[in-house]
Amino acid sequence: MKISVDIAALCNKLQEYGNHTVTRNIVEGIKRIDADNIYSLYSFCKKPQWLTLPENMLHKRILPRKLWLSTRVSLEEFLNTKDIFLALNQAVPFYTKARIFSFSHGLSYYFFKDLYPNSYEVLKDQLFTMMDKSQYVFVSSAKVKKEMTSVFLKTDKVKVLPYGIPYDMLTANVNSEYISSKVRQISKKLFLYVGMDHPVKNLQFLVDAFTIFSQNQAYKDYTLLLIGADFENLEIKTPNIQRLKQVNREEIKYLYQKASGYISASLYESFNFPVLEALSQNCPVVVRSSAIIPELSPYVHIADHVEEFVESMKRLAAGSSKIISKEKLKKEFSWDSYLTKLISYYKPA
Template sequence: MKISVDAGALCLGENLRFGNYYFSKNLLEAIQRYDKVNEYFIYSFCEKPIWLTENEKLNYKILRPKMLWLSTRVSLEEIRQKKDIFLALNQAIPISTSGQVVSFSHGLSFYFYPQFYQDSYYSLKDQLKPMVKKSRYIVVSSLRVKTELRKLFPQYKNFVVINYGVPFDMLEEKSNVRKKYFLSVGMNNSIKNIEFLLKVFKKFRNKNRFSEYKLFLVGNLNSFEDKNNNIFSYSSINREQLRKLYAEATAYLTTSYYESFNFPVLEALSQNCTVLGLKGAIIPEFREFVSLAYDSDDFLEQMKDIVLGGKAKVRRSDVMNRFSWKKYILKLKELYEV
């Protein structure tokens, strides 16, 4: 089969590379490794990344101009060269596609928390109905998203849950001594509920026995840095440095109001790092591997339990087996044939 792919997310600047970017990157890497049968045409408007290798089964096509790229330029390419499948990796769909559409929805945080998406709420919301109307299948990353979309669109029956795999650059794990810091990774958006995290961490440090602990924030979170309270921000570290931070952290903390998957949780688990999260930040598929908190007092007490050794260790082998990009591609390929 000939399959076209919207890979526009690869063109995001380094300071904007969060969930959608890493999904697109890892999916394309997985396609390279695990699908040797189908032919892929990767549409983008920037230069090919060095980690992506073209061959007879994978073609990288730079489509320009960038203006009206998906609606017009990609549509024109689809009309010119007929394909069997179009993979809409970021929910939006071109005006015209030559093949059946398989869409990927990355959650409804904008729908349930519009106050945090004032610049994009209406554009994201307006993509939902066309996605449902045009898509043969809609692939979602968790049972949470499927349940929510089914309530919004009860007439649509082809929502398919396929959990992401552990990112390829997090497959390696090295034994490390845990150090006295907690870690949190994410973008600077109010949906991440960073203020909650800072408040709880400061209470945690009020106890003399915990005063040496630090909180490391990774992402474009410089505005939250507070060195007087042992809160440090890292905005420009590479992926290997991040892997090491997971591997040496006392625990990974996540406090989002809503997550449709939460890649950093999976990355932390892949490095044998204990994870503590608020309910909204943890999808159902992760709950057997992490600790769940329901309010600030509960979160604080569980942080103490982690430090004092009262939490079970991460079952890394179970995590690696459950969340696999090879399994992801096998399930995705099944949708091509139905």
């Protein structure tokens, strides 16, 4: 079969998490699992240096970027017809003869409309178009499928495929050549957050909880490290909270291994990749219940109120955490399994 793949999420080099992580691992998984089908990888930027492709996979840089998916990709699909279009970022092209397989990354914008004032209408339109035009819509959790049911009532086309541990997090090996001196100097007494600075991430809750935690003399030397953005809108009252806008993947792995714990308080998550990454590196996790999907909840510490969140952080600082079976984690969250199941849907129903 001939298959088109929207990999434009890889063009965002400033946010190498979320959609970027999904896209990269699906591409890597296809390389490992499928040598039989022919893939055209659509993008509007140059092929990433790390991306080496086998003979059955072709990177196609399609320009101009303006009206890229609605017009330019549609023209490409008209000129070179395919059997399947993998819409990895929820949006689907205006035209294609291919069967559309869409990938939804959750409904945070739908349930928290006020937090998406500039993008809600566009995202909602994409959602309804995706549901209308797709043969299948793949989601990362049974929670998201349940939410889809509440919106669309009939969701036979929605299929649950939990994401896997990213391929670069399957081992504990860290290439020291990629660890900067700045990252090496960060204290081992450390809590981490990795991701974007968006109101739905509820980051002020983390800041407030850590501030209370670090006011205790026993924990005054601890640091909260926020990774992934400028985090300019937070009210920070302690120098123990540091920010790093950009770190590479090896440095993130290094910090997971170094940290006492990973913390998250999102108002909504459809998966929460950093939680799985942290667990894969033996870094215990404290989250609010709204920040975790049911499939991952057995592996983490859940605390909804600031006081109990702080107490959970204290327990992690003391070395008390859930015992995690890495083999069970790898089996339950596997990209190889994900791609094998995805490819099984290629055959016409």
